[in-house]
Amino acid sequence: MIVSNTLHTAAIATLEAAINKALQMDPATLIKLNTLQNHVFSLHCTAPELSLYFIPGENEIRLCSMFDGEANTRLTGSAQEFIKLATATDPASALINGDLELHGNSQALIHLQKIFKQLDIDLSLIHISEPTRRTPI
Numbered sequence: 001m002i003v004s005n006t007l008h009t010a011a012i013a014t015l016e017a018a019i020n021k022a023l024q025m026d027p028a029t030l031i032k033l034n035t036l037q038n039h040v041f042s043l044h045c046t047a048p049e050l051s052l053y054f055i056p057g058e059n060e061i062r063l064c065s066m067f068d069g070e071a072n073t074r075l076t077g078s079a080q081e082f083i084k085l086a087t088a089t090d091p092a093s094a095l096i097n098g099d100l101e102l103h104g105n106s107q108a109l110i111h112l113q114k115i116f117k118q119l120d121i122d123l124s125l126i127h128i129s130e131p132t133r134r135t136p137i
Contacts, residue, residue, distance in 0.1 A: 008050055008065055016063040022119060023061065030059055032115045039108050042071035047078045056112075073104040085113065 023030045033056050041054040053067040075082075077100035088094035091113040095102060102109070 005065075012052065012063045012065055016061060019061050019063075023059075026119055029115055029119050032118075033061070033112075034058060036108060036112060036115075039073070039105070040067060040069065040071040041109065041112065042067070042074040043082065044074070044076040045079050045082060046076065047080075054112075071104065073106070073109050074102070075109065076101040086116070088113070 023033065036056040037058055039056060043052045043054060045051070051065060053062075053064040053071065055062040055064065055067075075085075077098070081098050081100045084098055085091060085094045085100060091110045092106075095106060095110070
């Protein structure tokens with residue numbers, strides 16, 4: 001299955017906004033994430049076929065479908081394998097025993113996975129607005 005470019009771009013933008021919103025609600029995680037600033041993670045999913053570059057910056061994450069340069073850490077595998085890694089209690093073991101192909105800095109990837117597992121959103125920072133009411137024309 002191949003994902004259309006338009007859908008892929010929209011999904012990346014939505015995911016990036018959601019991740020950055022969550023990070024703003026957990027300043028401790030944001031500080032930890034800054035230790036990976038400008039490290040480029042290349043994630044290539046083989047089923048469905050799509051690529052994503054994950055780049056921690058200062059107080060934010062950038063997600064891109066293309067990157068002009070070399071990734072520090074490259075990971076390739078099926079969506080199922082990525083989910084197993086993301087939810088693993090022992091990410092090092094999941095990498096070793098799973099079917100993901102890893103090139104580059106594995107420690108940075110393990111550090112990133114642990115950071116996101118510890119994400120603790122402060123729900124008091126979420127502002128719920130009144131529903132928008134439509135007026136008849």
